[in-house]
Amino acid sequence: MKRPTMKDVARAAGxxxxxxxxxxxxxPGVSPxxxxxxxxxxxxxxYQRNDNARNLRRKNPGTSTIGLVVDDLANPFYALMARSVxxxxxxxxxxVLVGSTNDExxxxxxxxxxxxxxxxxxxxxxxxxxxxGFLKQPMEGGTRVVCVDRPAKGLxxxxxxxxxxxxxxxxxxxxxxxxHTRIAYLGDRFGIWTQRERHAGYRDALAAHGxxxxxxxxxxxxxxxxxxxxxxxxxxxxxxxxxxxxxxxDVITMGVMGALGPADRVDVVGFDDFPLADRLSPPLSVVSQxxxxxxxxxxxxxxxxxxxxxxxxxSVVLLTRLIVRGPxxxxx
Amino acid sequence: MKRPTMKDVARAAGxxxxxxxxxxxxxPGVSPxxxxxxxxxxxxxxYQRNDNARNLRRKNPGTSTIGLVVDDLANPFYALMARSVxxxxxxxxxxVLVGSTNDExxxxxxxxxxxxxxxxxxxxxxxxxxxxGFLKQPMEGGTRVVCVDRPAKGLxxxxxxxxxxxxxxxxxxxxxxxxHTRIAYLGDRFGIWTQRERHAGYRDALAAHGxxxxxxxxxxxxxxxxxxxxxxxxxxxxxxxxxxxxxxxDVITMGVMGALGPADRVDVVGFDDFPLADRLSPPLSVVSQxxxxxxxxxxxxxxxxxxxxxxxxxSVVLLTRLIVRGPxxxxx
DNA sequence: GTCCGGCTTGGTAACGTTCCCATTCTCAAC
DNA sequence: GTTGAGAATGGGAACGTTACCAAGCCGGAC
Numbered sequence: 001m002k003r004p005t006m007k008d009v010a011r012a013a014g015x016x017x018x019x020x021x022x023x024x025x026x027x028p029g030v031s032p033x034x035x036x037x038x039x040x041x042x043x044x045x046x047y048q049r050n051d052n053a054r055n056l057r058r059k060n061p062g063t064s065t066i067g068l069v070v071d072d073l074a075n076p077f078y079a080l081m082a083r084s085v086x087x088x089x090x091x092x093x094x095x096v097l098v099g100s101t102n103d104e105x106x107x108x109x110x111x112x113x114x115x116x117x118x119x120x121x122x123x124x125x126x127x128x129x130x131x132x133g134f135l136k137q138p139m140e141g142g143t144r145v146v147c148v149d150r151p152a153k154g155l156x157x158x159x160x161x162x163x164x165x166x167x168x169x170x171x172x173x174x175x176x177x178x179x180h181t182r183i184a185y186l187g188d189r190f191g192i193w194t195q196r197e198r199h200a201g202y203r204d205a206l207a208a209h210g211x212x213x214x215x216x217x218x219x220x221x222x223x224x225x226x227x228x229x230x231x232x233x234x235x236x237x238x239x240x241x242x243x244x245x246x247x248x249x250d251v252i253t254m255g256v257m258g259a260l261g262p263a264d265r266v267d268v269v270g271f272d273d274f275p276l277a278d279r280l281s282p283p284l285s286v287v288s289q290x291x292x293x294x295x296x297x298x299x300x301x302x303x304x305x306x307x308x309x310x311x312x313x314x315s316v317v318l319l320t321r322l323i324v325r326g327p328x329x330x331x332x
Numbered sequence: 333m334k335r336p337t338m339k340d341v342a343r344a345a346g347x348x349x350x351x352x353x354x355x356x357x358x359x360p361g362v363s364p365x366x367x368x369x370x371x372x373x374x375x376x377x378x379y380q381r382n383d384n385a386r387n388l389r390r391k392n393p394g395t396s397t398i399g400l401v402v403d404d405l406a407n408p409f410y411a412l413m414a415r416s417v418x419x420x421x422x423x424x425x426x427x428v429l430v431g432s433t434n435d436e437x438x439x440x441x442x443x444x445x446x447x448x449x450x451x452x453x454x455x456x457x458x459x460x461x462x463x464x465g466f467l468k469q470p471m472e473g474g475t476r477v478v479c480v481d482r483p484a485k486g487l488x489x490x491x492x493x494x495x496x497x498x499x500x501x502x503x504x505x506x507x508x509x510x511x512h513t514r515i516a517y518l519g520d521r522f523g524i525w526t527q528r529e530r531h532a533g534y535r536d537a538l539a540a541h542g543x544x545x546x547x548x549x550x551x552x553x554x555x556x557x558x559x560x561x562x563x564x565x566x567x568x569x570x571x572x573x574x575x576x577x578x579x580x581x582d583v584i585t586m587g588v589m590g591a592l593g594p595a596d597r598v599d600v601v602g603f604d605d606f607p608l609a610d611r612l613s614p615p616l617s618v619v620s621q622x623x624x625x626x627x628x629x630x631x632x633x634x635x636x637x638x639x640x641x642x643x644x645x646x647s648v649v650l651l652t653r654l655i656v657r658g659p660x661x662x663x664x
Numbered sequence: 665g666t667c668c669g670g671c672t673t674g675g676t677a678a679c680g681t682t683c684c685c686a687t688t689c690t691c692a693a694c
Numbered sequence: 695g696t697t698g699a700g701a702a703t704g705g706g707a708a709c710g711t712t713a714c715c716a717a718g719c720c721g722g723a724c
Contacts, residue, residue, distance in 0.1 A: 003473040005680055016704045021682060029702060046469035051449040052384045052395070053680035057709050063384070065429075065450075073418060079411035086405060086432055090439075095446055097397075098430050100418055107422075114427055117383040118397075137378035141335040225607075254607045262613075275557075275586050279612055281594075337710055348674045353712060361672060385710035388679050666724085673718075679711085687704075694697080 004045040012041035024049055055119065061142065066122045066302065067097045067115035069108065074100075077250055077272055077291050078126070081148065084295030085124055092303060094121075103192070105130025116143055122302045124295075127152035129191040144305040148298040150193040151315075158305065160298040160316045164194050164271075167287040167320035168201025168246070169208075171269040174285065174322060175244040176209050178267055184217040184235050184242035186228055186252050195220070198248045198271060217242050228255025243267070250274050257284060273323065283326025293318055336377040344373035356381055387451065393474065398454045398634065399429045399447035401440065406432075409582060409604060409623050410458070413480065416627030417456055424635060426453075435524070437462025448475055454634045456627075459484035461523040476637040480630040482525040483647075490637065492630045492648045496526050496603075499619040499652035500533025500578070503601040506617065506654060507576040508541050510599055516549040516567050516574035518560055518584050527552070530580045530603060549574050560587025575599070582606050589616060605655065615658025625650055 006017040006024070013020065015034060023030045023038040024047075030038075041047070055063045068085050070078040082098060089096045097120065099111035108128045112135070115123060122144035123135075132152040139145055139157075147159040175183050185202050187195050199218075206213055216238060219231040228247065232255070235242055244267040247253040253270030260266060262281040270277075273288035297316055338356070342349040347366060355362045355370040356379075362370075373379070387395045400417055402410040414430060421428045429452065431443035440460045444467070447455060454476035455467075464484040471477055471489075479491040507515050517534050519527050531550075538545055548570060551563040560579070564587070567574055576599040579585040585602030592598060594613040602609075605620035629648055 001472070001474075007680080017680090018682080018704055019702085021680095022703090025682090031702060034702080046472070048445070048449055048470070048473075050388075050451060050680055051446075052451055053388050053709090054682075055709095056382075056385050056388060056711090057680080057682045059683065059709095072415065074408075074412045074415035076408050076411065079408065079414075080406045082411075082430070083404065083406035083432060086430060090431070090443075093446075095429050095450065096431075097427050098414070098418060099422070099428075100415060111422075113380070114383075114425075117380055118427065119382060119384055138380070140333075140378070141380075142333075258608060258611060275606075276589060276608065276612065279590060280608065281611075281613075339710080349710090350674060350712080351672085353710095354673090357712090363672060366672080382710055385679090386712075388681090389710080389712045390679085391713065668723085669721100671718105671720085673716105675716080676714090678713080681709085683706105683708080685705090685707105687702100689702080690700090692697105692699090694695100 003050075004047045005050070006047075008045055009038065009041045009047045012045060013037045062121050062306070063119045064093060065095045065097060065118065065120050066124060066306075067099065067112070067120045068124045069099050069101060069111055069115070070126045071103050071128075072100050073098060075251070076274060080291040081295035084292040085299045088296055088299035088303070094303075101126070101128050103128050103189070109134060112138075116141075121306050122146070124148055124298055124302055125152065126150060127155075129189070144302055146298050146302040146305065148294055156313050158298075158301045158314050158316070160294055160301065160318065161194075162289045162294070162318045162320050164197035164320075165201040165204065167289070167322070168198040168248070168271065169204040170201075170320075170322050171271070171285070171287045172202050172205035172246055173208070174324060175246065175267055175269060176205060176211075178244070178327070180244035180267060181211055182214070182217060182240060182242045183244045183246055185219065185246050185248070186222055186231055186235075186256060187218075187220050187248040188222055188252065190220045195248055202246055222252050222255070225251055225255030225258060228252040229259040232256050232259050245269070247271065253277075253284070253286070267326070269322075278325055285322065285324045285326065288321045288323050290318065335382075336379045337382070338379075340377055341370065341373045341379045344377060345369045394453050394638070395451045396425060397427045397429060397450065397452050398456060398638075399431065399444070399452045400456045401431050401433060401443055401447070402458045403435050403460075404432050405430060407583070408606060412623040413627035416624040417631045420628055420631035420635070426635075433458075433460050435460050435521070441466060444470075448473075453638050454478070456480055456630055456634055457484065458482060459487075461521070476634055478630050478634040478637065480626055488645050490630075490633045490646050490648070492626055492633065492650065493526075494621045494626070494650045494652050496529035496652075497533040497536065499621070499654070500530040500580070500603065501536040502533075502652075502654050503603070503617070503619045504534050504537035504578050505540070506656060507578065507599055507601060508537060508543075510576070510659070512576035512599060513543055514546070514549060514572060514574045515576045515578055516551070517578050517580070518551050518554055518563055518567075518588060519580040520552070520554055520584065522552045527580055534578055554584050554587070557583055557587030557590060560584040561591040564588050564591050577601070579603065585609075585616070585618075599658075601654075610657055617654065617656045617658065620653045620655050622650065 006020045009020045010017040023035045086096050101108040105128045116138040125147050126149045132155045145157045151159045222228045247256050247270040250272035269285040271287045273286045277284050338349040338352045341352045355367045418428050433440040437460045448470040457479050458481045464487045477489045483491045554560045579588050579602040582604035601617040603619045605618045609616050
């Protein structure tokens with residue numbers, strides 16, 4: 001019923017618990033014969049080492065566990081990132097605790113508190129819009145933190161992002177080059193850093209063409225596909241409807257594309273690529289970012305911190321790629 | 333540098349560690365004044381309880397951690413399931429360790445061993461094609477196991493699946509009703525239980541119409557979108573090419589749809605719905621299953637087992653829904 | 665004054681493991 | 695025969711926490 005312990009194995013093998021510890025952990029200083037007897041007892045009892053107790057006692061600190069905190073694990077973008085992080089962790093013999101925040105600072109705090117209480121070696125964090133002062137204490141206690149996708153306000157840690165502003169600017173510039181002047185912006189919460197950056201890129205491109213931003217064409221706070229579809233309907237009901245759309249994440253893009261038909265003559269550029277995006281009509285151009293690279297880069301940074309890198313925090317910016325589909329097609 | 337412990341808090345508050353323990357865990361028997369002093373010391377030192385040490389000592393066994401083992405966390409289907417599981421766990425104050433197996437029995441063993449070594453209370457498992465005898469020992473040790481999406485061969489545990497065979501049969505019956513007789517089957521590894529079931533459903537439908545299965549139209553082992561696209565190309569190069577396709581998971585469906593153009597006159601039904609599947613051409617009908625319900629149901633089962641339910645293993649089968657798109661459109 | 669019950673508090677041991685050191689043994693070299 | 699080096703093994707303490715029980719204190723009832 002109860003799990004066997006080293007003491008049980010020791011009794012069965014006729015040695016001391018200490019010897020079992022050494023044998024099970026593959027440490028030197030155990031004769032082959034003893035090792036065999038121990039292994040036999042281990043198999044017979046179905047013994048497995050309790051790694052929690054182990055991590056408690058070990059001098060070499062560390063639990064070989066990291067926490068991954070994302071906005072929403074179900075979002076394909078974060079799902080790809082999570083998988084990539086998990087692969088890196090697995091390669092290193094490290095486990096991954098996951099948590100979704102829903103962009104709620106309260107839930108973020110809860111999840112992170114639960115993770116640090118379990119003594120994770122590090123946190124890979126897609127920070128919410130809330131403050132992150134509460135991370136100072138765990139960080140002084142040795143928990144390493146790396147931010148992905150967005151920086152955390154007032155937190156000096158490694159951060160991996162993409163060139164959101166430049167990517168958005170290039171996307172809108174492409175639409176301007178197609179002759180559009182009424183380009184709508186459909187975005188998520190303005191509080192989210194990526195959204196502010198992408199909005200800035202949108203304004204950059206308009207400004208470069210001397211076009212003033214039309215507030216009626218700018219919609220923020222779209223949290224779901226249906227929000228996006230509703231915003232699109234409202235935009236098209238305007239006296240001067242937009243002739244092109246810039247959507248700032250995959251969810252919004254999907255909401256918009258779901259509401260458009262093949263007959264609709266609107267040019268759309270969306271942030272984030274997704275499967276079969278190239279098979280839609282009207283054609284959908286995208287600013288593509290690589291969530292796998294994002295996750296892997298962040299994981300590498302985190303692990304090098306865990307391994308003792310104490311240099312100044314780094315900020316890594318990965319590049320996006322504009323993929324043009326439909327008329328005017330050429331990559332850039 | 334080092335994390336403060338209860339002893340440190342006790343010293344700072346001028347009480348014993350035992351009192352700190354009670355205060356921090358919100359147990360009764362601490363006077364309001366003492367509780368306030370302890371809380372003050374906790375805040376001042378930035379103390380956080382070490383839950384690993386706690387779980388080691390507690391009589392009430394359990395680490396409030398479960399392990400989720402899926403085929404591939406990046407697959408949208410499993411991503412949705414994972415999110416749903418995480419939500420249930422969060423509601424219960426439980427953490428989730430995740431691992432992907434890639435359908436490799438070796439990696440599955442590694443991941444599960446690492447999870448049980450951390451004393452997880454339960455495992456939510458999408459089993460690989462390998463055997464699962466190695467789970468007997470941890471289960472006797474108290475680790476509860478629930479299988480999702482597929483059963484594990486020779487393992488008497490709760491299992492949550494969908495009606496794969498009936499769903500596939502209905503899908504192919506729909507194609508037959510459209511007048512097709514040459515219906516190709518494009519599937520993943522035959523070793524995977526869901527794939528065998530879906531293949532059986534495909535045969536059921538053909539048999540009911542007195543149509544013999546044509547081995548040339550049946551392709552197994554498609555592991556990626558490009559595998560599926562290649563298989564489609566080969567099928568279309570046949571002397572008697574298929575006029576309709578049945579694809580048995582989202583990846584294969586995407587591979588096929590990515591290779592088809594709007595001009596192609598082929599009827600396609602795929603297992604698994606996905607975003608914007610309704611906006612493709614040729615139109616794509618799907619057998620839709622609900623990964624969120626799958627995850628939530630499995631999580632509920634697991635938690636009731638963890639809470640002490642010792643009844644005989646249950647098998648829950650959720651229903652799929654055929655969503656017909658294009659000609660002959662009507663749900664069922 | 666004695667006794668009792670309730671409330672608060674603390675001391676000690678233990679969870680399962682590993683660190684640190686001491687002990688034993690073997691074999692070779694002087 | 696003594697010494698010593700090296701390998702194998704074990705004993706005790708400790709990691710940070712909680713279970714268990716004992717002790718102190720207070721007020722009230724007899």
